[in-house]
Amino acid sequence: MQLRTRLLFWFVLVSIIVLGINSFFQLRLLRSSLIADAGQQLRAVVDLQEERINDAVARYVEWTRLIGSRTQLRASFTEYLETGSESERDRMRAILLDARNSLPAIRSIALFDTNGELIIATDPSRIADAPIGDQIQIQELFKDPDNLLNVAITGPLLEERTVIGGIQVVATADAITSITESYVGLGETGEVMIARQGLNGDGLILTPLRFDTSAALRRGIPAESINSLIINSFDGDSIILEETVTDYRGEEVFAATRRVSSTGWGIVAKVDAEEALTPYRTAVWNLVRDIGVTLLLSLIVGLVVARIVAQPILQMTAAAQKMQSGQYGTRVRIRRNDEIGQLGNAFNDMAHRVQTTHEEMEQQIKSQTEELKQKVAELEEGRMATLNILEDVEEEKQRALAEKEKNEAILQSIGDGVIVVDSENRIVLMNDVAGRIIGVEPHAVVGEYKETLFRVEDEKTGTKSEVVQQILSGHEPIQTSRTMQIRTPDGQIVPIAETVAPLRDGTGALSGAVIVFRDVRHEREVDRAKTEFVSLASHQLRTPLSAINWFAELLLGDDQTLTDEQREYLNEIYDSNNRMIALVDALLNVSRIELGTLAVEPKWTDIGDIINKAQRELQHSIDERQLVFESQVHGDVRHIITDPQLTRMVVQNLISNAIKYTPEGGRVQVDLRNIDKGDVIENRVVEADGIVLTVTDTGFGIPASQQSSIFKKLFRAENVLAKEVQGTGLGLYIVKQIVERNNGMIWFQSVENEGTTFYVVLPVEGLQAVEGTKRLELS
């Protein structure tokens, strides 16, 4: 709110409050005095009218007493009662008529005997039905046939204080109705009401009302309407009602009531509240007008005052706003000697100071800004340089990150479990597959010692694997056969095949180990299925062969019925069948080797011993072909780690081939000696300490054109086929497979029709154990 508005607002508000309070009290005073005046006036009215009613009643009583007290009338009445004389009756009539005619208000006079029987009446039609008491009083108000209100006054006829009869006077009630019909002093709405009380307490209006002229003797007021003015009026002395009540018309009225002492009637004077309070309403309107005028005046005065006070302030406000927006030259023009004038001067002083200070400051800021700009430029240069460096670093970081992500992706996509440990055997990295096999969350176990997390142990013995320790202490990569198992943190046992390799940093220093392993449970199941198949196949193939063998045997056993020719043919069948059996065996061996189900059980083996045994087994053939067989073992030949059964296969195959393919009288030489790492034999460098076995014959040799195929499966050289030497074409293939399993070498030198030399080099430790269910079928 602006200053001017606020000043005005307060000025008017204060005026309204003062005027309001003043008016409120004045009006209240006025109202109560008006009410009191009305009350007093009404009371005066009821008091006055009560007196008038008493007077009227007294007049009626007086008339009756005067008529009844006429001596002539009483004498005639007594006489008439005693004699029944008509003349006495006429006399009474004349007196009564005279009395009636002398007073225009009297309408009828009647005399009764003590039993209440009518004796005489001036106007019998006007006699009222009213009792006669022991004194003269108004007994009844009623309407005559002309609908005029009459009163009946009755009383005793006395003779010497003795009741001789009764008198009834009927007169017009004008004396009473004139009271209520006069509205003097009652204004426009005021009136007087007269009522009498019935035996049951109900009220009955006796005279016409101002607003209901037919109410006389008709309008009743039930006794229980206790708020009724009429019912109140029967109570006693004059009462002023201090509050308004509702009258018969439903209007609010002020009233005064009292009891009429002579008759016991009630009298009510009342006036409408609206009329009584007319001066009050006028006063209210006057006040409203006065307040309006006062407000208008105070508005004008307020405006003037506000202008005087607010104008210079508004001027200064505008000036201050201008200064705020930078117009420091702004000044106010107030030419006054009062406080506002002083304020204006002070403002101008201040404005002047602000202006000069501002100018000085601007100068200073200008020079300082120059300095600052220079410094900012220097800083910006530095910042750019730093940013360039950071950019380079970020690029490098992104490259490294990408490389790391790539490596991790490679590791994660490997189907095998991969674990990298540091030189303390703590886990550096584990891929998801490894986590799945071991049953841990790969990221959660980084930094933990591998040994505490899970255990790798030998499947059969349960001894803990030392492979990783061996690698960490400098061993070359180790591939374990499938005889290891992992014991996971939750107690599961998973058979695995693992390869552990050293991890070297850029300088070649050992920094940890990489363990690659896989769950071989499924492989084992497949192996079992394959083994079962081969086993069943061998059974199925051999069963018919066994039957042929055994029936041929039975036939050959019968030496009485067979002719020589038949026996020869039977022998052919028998031999062919045995060759068939050998072929099946060889095929089974090949399939086992190729399936990997061949069991390999390395142990320290003496090859010399194997040669001797093979020689013994083949001695029969040697003798048959009249061959020279020489076996030479040079010095103390070392034992090697190999599978003796497999090695026997090699030795036996080579020697039996030499025997088979050497013509009668030829020579077969077997030679065994040690050989050391680095030795050269036949232009081949030996990589590890071991033995070398040579089998030399003077046989058919292998044609040069076919030498490259000699180790192929089912290959047989043309020259031996031509000579009908039996063979499966699988022997050398199996031999080569076994030698290679031993990490050994096999080769030959051969000249057709001169002979062949086979060389076999086997290292001391070349054979890895392989778990398998199959052994070779031995011939």
Place this chain on the structure above:
Amino acid sequence: MTVKKKPPYTVLVVEDVPGLVRAITAHLTKIGCTVRSASTVDDAIQILESNDPPIDFVWLDHYLPEKNGIELLHYLKDNKEHPEFASIPVFLVSNTVTEEKTRAYLSLGADGYYLKAKKSLEEISKDLIARIEAGN
């Protein structure tokens, strides 16, 4: 072997290939044995339990319909109702010779193991009778 047995021997041949059964029976009969044959383990058990005639030794194949040879061996060697069966010599004559199987049979108490296709009937019968008699 603690069982005393003398020829002529009664042999129970358990073999499911009819041709082989005939060859074996012919041969064993020729060398003076009485032969009863069964093509399944259950048939073999029936013959053994009838005890008519009492069996001196069993010639047993491995692959048989339903139950295999090892189950018959179990029945013989670990039989509470007929503890006497444990002393009947059992010779496996089969075409499937694996180390594992050989070991299994021998550890359960078989007395010999022969590869059908590699041995003549004469070789087998001679060897096993020699073993029985050596046991006597």
